[in-house]
Amino acid sequence: xxxxxxxxxxxxxxxxxxxxxxxxxxxxxxxxxxxxxxxxxxxxxxxxxxxxxxxxxxxxxxxxxxxxxxxxxxxxxxxxxxxxxxxxxxxxxxxxxxxxxxxxxxxxxxxxxxxxxxxxxxxxxxxxxxxxxxxxxxxxxxxxxxxxxxxxxxxxxxxxxxxxxxxxxxxxxxxxxxxxxxxxxxxxxxxxxxxxxxxxxxxxxxxxxxxxxxxxxxxxxxxxxxxxxxxxxxxxxxxxxxxxxxxxxxxxxxxxxxxxxxxxxxxxxxxxxxxxxxxxxxxxxxxxxxxxxxxxxxxxxxxxxxxxxxxxxxxxxxxxxxxxxxxxxxxxxxxxxxxxxxxxxxxxxxxxxxxxxxxxxxxxxxxxxxxxxxxxxxxxxxxxxxxxxxxxxxxxxxxxxxxxxxxxxxxxxxxxxxxxxxxxxxxxxxxxxxxxxxxxxxxxxxxxxxxxxxxxxxxxxxxxxxxxxxxxxxxxxxxxxxxxxxxxxxxxxxxxxxxxxxxxxxxxxxxxxxxxxxxxxxxxxxxxxxxxxxxxxxxxxxxxxxxxxxxxxxxxxxxxxxxxxxxxxxxxxxxxxxxxxxxxxxxxxxxxxxxxx
Amino acid sequence: xxxxxxxxxxxxxxxxxxxxxxxxxxxxxxxxxxxxxxxxxxxxxxxxxxxxxxxxxxxxxxxxxxxxxxxxxxxxxxxxxxxxx
Numbered sequence: 001x002x003x004x005x006x007x008x009x010x011x012x013x014x015x016x017x018x019x020x021x022x023x024x025x026x027x028x029x030x031x032x033x034x035x036x037x038x039x040x041x042x043x044x045x046x047x048x049x050x051x052x053x054x055x056x057x058x059x060x061x062x063x064x065x066x067x068x069x070x071x072x073x074x075x076x077x078x079x080x081x082x083x084x085x086x087x088x089x090x091x092x093x094x095x096x097x098x099x100x101x102x103x104x105x106x107x108x109x110x111x112x113x114x115x116x117x118x119x120x121x122x123x124x125x126x127x128x129x130x131x132x133x134x135x136x137x138x139x140x141x142x143x144x145x146x147x148x149x150x151x152x153x154x155x156x157x158x159x160x161x162x163x164x165x166x167x168x169x170x171x172x173x174x175x176x177x178x179x180x181x182x183x184x185x186x187x188x189x190x191x192x193x194x195x196x197x198x199x200x201x202x203x204x205x206x207x208x209x210x211x212x213x214x215x216x217x218x219x220x221x222x223x224x225x226x227x228x229x230x231x232x233x234x235x236x237x238x239x240x241x242x243x244x245x246x247x248x249x250x251x252x253x254x255x256x257x258x259x260x261x262x263x264x265x266x267x268x269x270x271x272x273x274x275x276x277x278x279x280x281x282x283x284x285x286x287x288x289x290x291x292x293x294x295x296x297x298x299x300x301x302x303x304x305x306x307x308x309x310x311x312x313x314x315x316x317x318x319x320x321x322x323x324x325x326x327x328x329x330x331x332x333x334x335x336x337x338x339x340x341x342x343x344x345x346x347x348x349x350x351x352x353x354x355x356x357x358x359x360x361x362x363x364x365x366x367x368x369x370x371x372x373x374x375x376x377x378x379x380x381x382x383x384x385x386x387x388x389x390x391x392x393x394x395x396x397x398x399x400x401x402x403x404x405x406x407x408x409x410x411x412x413x414x415x416x417x418x419x420x421x422x423x424x425x426x427x428x429x430x431x432x433x434x435x436x437x438x439x440x441x442x443x444x445x446x447x448x449x450x451x452x453x454x455x456x457x458x459x460x461x462x463x464x465x466x467x468x469x470x471x472x473x474x475x476x477x478x479x480x481x482x483x484x485x486x487x488x489x490x491x492x493x494x495x496x497x498x499x500x501x502x503x504x505x506x507x508x509x510x511x512x513x514x515x516x517x518x519x520x521x522x523x524x525x526x527x528x529x530x531x532x533x534x535x536x537x538x539x540x541x542x543x544x545x546x547x548x549x550x551x552x553x554x555x556x557x558x559x560x561x562x563x564x565x566x567x568x569x570x571x572x573x574x575x576x577x578x579x580x581x582x583x584x585x586x587x588x589x590x591x592x593x594x595x596x597x
Numbered sequence: 598x599x600x601x602x603x604x605x606x607x608x609x610x611x612x613x614x615x616x617x618x619x620x621x622x623x624x625x626x627x628x629x630x631x632x633x634x635x636x637x638x639x640x641x642x643x644x645x646x647x648x649x650x651x652x653x654x655x656x657x658x659x660x661x662x663x664x665x666x667x668x669x670x671x672x673x674x675x676x677x678x679x680x681x682x
Contacts, residue, residue: 041655140662252642252658
């Protein structure tokens with residue numbers, strides 16, 4: 001029977017700093033017994049990869065990669081399955097002086113064509129020369145590579161069968177790149193964040209020392225995809241650079257059986273695990289039908305939240321549902337980060353749980369962009385999660401549209417500076433100039449404000465809806481509609497379109513699974529009522545068939561795509577009458593495109 | 598386990614799928630899971646779990662993207678059952 005790697009190294013002191021590259025970090029971790037553990041769909045331990053063995057396997061792959069004769073720092077695309085082979089190949093690139101590009105997996109029925117297009121976009125954008133995946137995905141990868149610069153598509157076995165180079169290897173050095181991360185940008189214009197060795201080692205150290213206050217005895221559990229920054233950096237590379245054992249569950253296994261996450265964490269003694277709000281939400285929904293006995297979540301000291309807007313209510317429901325299993329709501333740690341900063345920028349203080357700032361959504365908030373604490377008589381309020389202060393070495397400024405720094409409680413663009421900012425999007429100078437400011441700051445594209453030096457994120461600036469000078473955050477409308485029965489998270493997109501009179505109006509697209517016309521009409525009335533309650537204004541409601549909305553590679557709803565598809569008439573109402581917007585499509589599309597682009 | 602009867606399998610899996618489909622939808626081998634039944638990614642994962650539990654098999658995630666019709670799904674289950682026995 002396979003045994004998981006131990007949580008604590010017997011003879012090797014925990015070391016969080018002093019590594020200038022991933023290879024230096026792995027060389028140290030390989031001196032101990034900790035490592036990566038891979039669990040099956042029902043939470044059974046299937047494979048174990050101590051970091052010592054990861055190093056051996058990476059070195060072997062590296063010699064064979066080197067045999068391909070690629071120039072230094074050429075890109076090697078690899079499908080980021082949650083397997084020992086992916087980890088070995090990722091580190092093999094580090095040893096061989098090549099830059100890995102993790103590629104996403106398709107997790108849905110019948111999405112073959114769209115997924116191949118997405119992969120091809122990334123292969124082109126990264127100018128990858130090699131593409132590697134397991135046997136199961138080979139055909140898909142070969143199809144995606146047609147017409148790209150990829151010269152060799154193969155499997156891990158195929159690579160292992162190639163001759164190794166005899167001489168020494170020249171690993172990526174402290175001043176060189178580390179990997180390319182695709183997590184923002186659309187399918188048609190993917191933008192790859194080039195992460196350097198300096199950035200990854202700086203961010204991993206800050207996360208471990210300041211964000212998590214890592215101590216011997218900590219152990220990580222993760223179902224997050226390894227093609228996403230939170231999965232790759234937070235739950236894979238940071239653990240390697242800090243000799244922490246990780247228990248991995250494939251993302252698909254989590255999606256089928258969310259409670260497998262908690263089962264593995266409980267059984268292996270996990271103390272640290274991160275997820276977006278929806279991960280906690282899925283568990284809370286499933287728990288009603290399951291027995292909690294045997295589940296022990298009392299040791300879980302960092303239940304991190306990040307990756308999307310934090311929804312305090314859903315987290316409170318999780319805490320309540322799992323309190324009988326020992327879950328302590330104070331373990332929640334809201335955080336803020338983005339791939340452009342490698343990963344993390346802020347962490348809320350450990351042991352505090354989700355602290356919210358209750359803000360009044362009146363005139364001050366919507367027109368003057370002031371986040372004022374709600375008084376006792378406030379009518380419309382919203383509780384925002386407070387995400388903590390920037391880690392040491394990192395700075396946050398809230399700026400107005402002219403780049404001027406704003407005081408506390410004034411809402412503006414979240415700008416950050418720190419040791420792990422990207423140097424740019426790979427081969428995309430224009431996209432890079434749009435976000436990297438001249439003074440060394442990065443404009444995150446998010447809107448937020450500071451309270452006692454802590455960050456509160458209110459939404460994405462480019463998605464902000466402005467109606468008659470009032471700022472309305474689309475998330476507010478979407479979440480309100482998502483609370484209706486039969487509506488799921490991600491089913492709703494709210495955005496503004498500009499009419500011929502240059503005035504904005506709100507369009508809300510809801511994916512609708514109701515086919516009965518009478519029930520549909522009733523549903524329409526409900527949604528309109530909710531929007532009216534939330535925004536105090538009318539909206540144009542489009543009940544669209546499921547799969548009408550699209551998502552970025554990191555699973556975030558793409559409102560820009562929803563708006564473009566609405567304007568071009570691709571998104572249509574299930575009732576058959578084309579939305580009135582489509583009739584004015586030509587003129588409006590031009591306006592909207594200029595705004596989106 | 599003996600070789601599964603294809604018609605029975607179609608009926609059984611059709612029953613499971615029907616729970617994720619709009620009421621009254623007609624189900625046959627040629628029914629397209631996504632475009633005819635609007636089975637999205639969340640529903641797909643629930644469906645996979647139900648099939649795995651019912652038949653005691655693992656549905657390989659890498660094959661989901663290639664499933665177009667109900668018939669494709671039935672064939673996949675039949676193949677996994679065959680491999681198991």
